[in-house]
Amino acid sequence: MEKEQVGTIRFQIDFSQPLYEQVLDQVRSSIAKGEIGLGEKMPSVRELAQDLKMNPNTVMRAYQELERDGLTEKRRGQGTYVTSSPERVHIFRRDLAAQYINAFVAQMESLGLTEDDVQEYIHQRFIAGKGEHEK
Amino acid sequence: MEKEQVGTIRFQIDFSQPLYEQVLDQVRSSIAKGEIGLGEKMPSVRELAQDLKMNPNTVMRAYQELERDGLTEKRRGQGTYVTSSPERVHIFRRDLAAQYINAFVAQMESLGLTEDDVQEYIHQRFIAGKGEHEK
DNA sequence: ATAGGTGTATTATATCACTTAATACACTTA
DNA sequence: TAAGTGTATTAAGTGATATAATACACCTAT
Incomplete structure (x- = not known):
């Protein structure tokens, strides 16, 4: 890399x-x-x-x-x-996040997973990601 | 399509x-x-x-x-x-879900979003997806 | 004015992933 | 034996990606 x-x-x-x-x-x-x-x-x-x-x-x-x-x-x-506009950055972040989430939820649903499954997985994943910096 | x-x-x-x-x-x-x-x-x-x-x-x-x-x-x-093995299907689903989630969390973190942000977004998205069948 | 730094456009070329097409082969079943 | 399996090979075409070499209009500092 x-x-x-x-x-x-x-x-x-x-x-x-x-x-x-x-x-x-x-x-x-x-x-x-x-x-x-x-x-x-x-x-x-x-x-x-x-x-x-x-x-x-x-x-x-x-x-x-x-x-x-x-x-x-x-x-x-x-x-x-x-850009000097904080709003622009905010809008961009919101829109792209929505796009990522739609794709992700579609993937999860294609595997037959429920919202609870997903929330739990996400939670685990964020915990696992703690403290991992500049590996 | x-x-x-x-x-x-x-x-x-x-x-x-x-x-x-x-x-x-x-x-x-x-x-x-x-x-x-x-x-x-x-x-x-x-x-x-x-x-x-x-x-x-x-x-x-x-x-x-x-x-x-x-x-x-x-x-x-x-x-x-x-395959006739339910375990194989289960393992596949778990592995692919983990893969999707890793990629997704990386995307969210690249936008500077926290776990709480993500959980909330996911929740909203699943609610929004209710009742949308065979559009 | 000039020189050098901007973004931008154009043309040509090369590479690679994807896809199709046309065959061919070994295997299994009816 | 005939028809249907998965598989392999070779050839060709297309489109996205990337590079290279130029050129142009714009701005700024000298």
Whole structure:
């Protein structure tokens, strides 16, 4: 697993998934968790591409999706900035969470599991995940 | 969405995901929910391929994965049968559920959500899903 | 004005996963 | 023997992903 720190953002890139998708997910996560501050300047397309050893077009694809998410804003000739609106981040988090949950519940139902089963599993899983940091 | 009934199994095939994966998931679900009985005979590779309008090789790929799951057994020259072992089905359901949950919890944590957030969301989602049948 | 940094667009090329098609073989049952 | 099983092989086509090489319009600092 490639581990790279670019500005405020930590990246772990591998080849299990499309590169643009990994960049997208990890920047989304950094913004959602507040690891990158609101209004902060993002690395330029070329800079990030060079640091992550990938093509500028690939990074571009992730950046365009971030703007569609409402998480970033482009300023012509200047660069890309994290949105200054806490609401935008909140809305994004809520929407994506809903999307993840729908998919997850569908998976659970396809296995014939009930809500109680799921709640219990989730609880166990969160307990198990305690204290696991930077493994 | 293509809707096909083949023997005891209902299929809904589209082009959003790999075909072999959709076949795999839907047969897994049918077995996990007990919609196909233990020991029951599966449609032959060629028959299912014809009914679902896809290539036998594609169906084969799904069938081989099903056997690796421990959900089916092949009898040379005869056909493919659902396993007669309830334990196998149980183990499969538990393992796959754990896998789904790990991925899901990772997604939730990447959005900075806590266990309480998740439990509440799940609860709401299950309530919302009540009464939605055969839409 | 110029140089260098922004995001963006285009064209070409390469690779890989997925899918289909056409056969062929060994096995089992009627 | 004939028909139906799973399986294997080879060839071909398609689309998503990624890279490479350029080019352009915009902004800012020198």
